[in-house]
């Protein structure tokens with residue numbers, strides 16, 4: 438049944454030189470521009486429970502992942518890390534490099550930066566305040582400058598449709614390599630305009646980038662936990678550059694995604710790990726579908742990055758203009774229930790069409806948790822139990838304390 442249109446969002450075409458596109462938003466999808474947010478809660482959690490990078494908080498499973506990859510993935514990932522290291526190193530010191538000229542007084546350089554970013558290949562470019570509420574604790578002293586330039590680089594369409602596969606991992610990590618390199622070029626351009634530019638590497642993230650992209654009007658948060666941008670949904674890799682350049686900030690936009698995801702639910706229904714949840718909760722001040730990390734992570738590590746939640750998203754596959762037009766005309770989610778959108782193969786388990794999910798034994802969900810220290814303590818405790826206890830007096834005392842500590846458990850002090 439045809440829907441009444443509330444408003445039409447106008448965006449630049451997908452590629453440079455292509456005409457603008459119009460995205461009709463049905464009246465029954467309207468909520469708020471950007472994400473429903475309680476700023477006081479965002480502030481409170483950021484101050485009292487600052488977020489930290491998974492490279493630290495989840496270091497145990499990051500290490501473990503290297504032991505789980507297939508030999509092909511392992512070899513490719515090692516090569517990627519070698520290729521990526523100089524880009525990460527260059528980004529780390531990019532904020533210290535001085536501008537090459539003095540800035541032209543009063544000149545707003547937004548258009549110049551946007552044009553250069555588009556020329557370099559970024560498919561979405563937006564400007565917003567650099568909101569430190571989303572900066573990792575360990576990066577707070579590193580991150581500089583007050584404006585954020587949000588940059589999304591689209592990853593290959595065909596390779597992405599093969600998810601989960603090694604082919605799709607080439608697209609995933611290959612796009613990061615390109616993004617990291619062209620971001621350094623864009624930073625050099627900003628310096629040539631008279632300003633500083635700090636590249637926040639897409640492989641050494643300084644914080645959560647999606648809220649900044651949403652604030653810059655480049656999409657909204659999907660139920661899959663990813664940014665759904667207008668042309669390629671979440672089939673993109675994100676990074677930011679912070680700068681002291683004189684720029685004009687964009688505004689958040691209501692693309693109708695907050696409600697559309699409630700109707701669609703394809704990613705939730707298709708996740709092989711049952712890691713995506715149907716209902717939204719308030720999480721650190723944002724109303725969102727909170728992914729269950731401990732269910733997603735082992736499946737992602739085992740099956741070539743998984744990302745089925747990206748592959749089956751209609752916005753990724755068809756683009757927002759087509760999906761929203763279809764919804765306005767029919768009231769339906771384009772592709773939902775079809776093999777084309779929802780089907781996938783899982784290595785060793787077979788093919789799964791709409792309505793079919795693989796069985797995951799409980800063993801896959803048994804993996805190391807927490808920081809490296811947490812993991813060491815756990816291993817030590819297991820060794821004590823296996824060996825019947827240590828020999829020396831000091832070790833006995835330590836073991837007793839450790840057993841008390843581990844027995845009581847961190848969870849007893851947390852309500853998260």
Ligand code: SF4
Nearest residue numbers: 708710733743744746
């Ligand atoms: S990556 Fe895979 S396991 Fe994780 S949420 Fe997406 S579909 Fe589920």
Ligand code: SF4
Nearest residue numbers: 659698701702704750
């Ligand atoms: S698959 Fe559907 S529910 Fe999931 S993120 Fe995409 S649009 Fe939203």
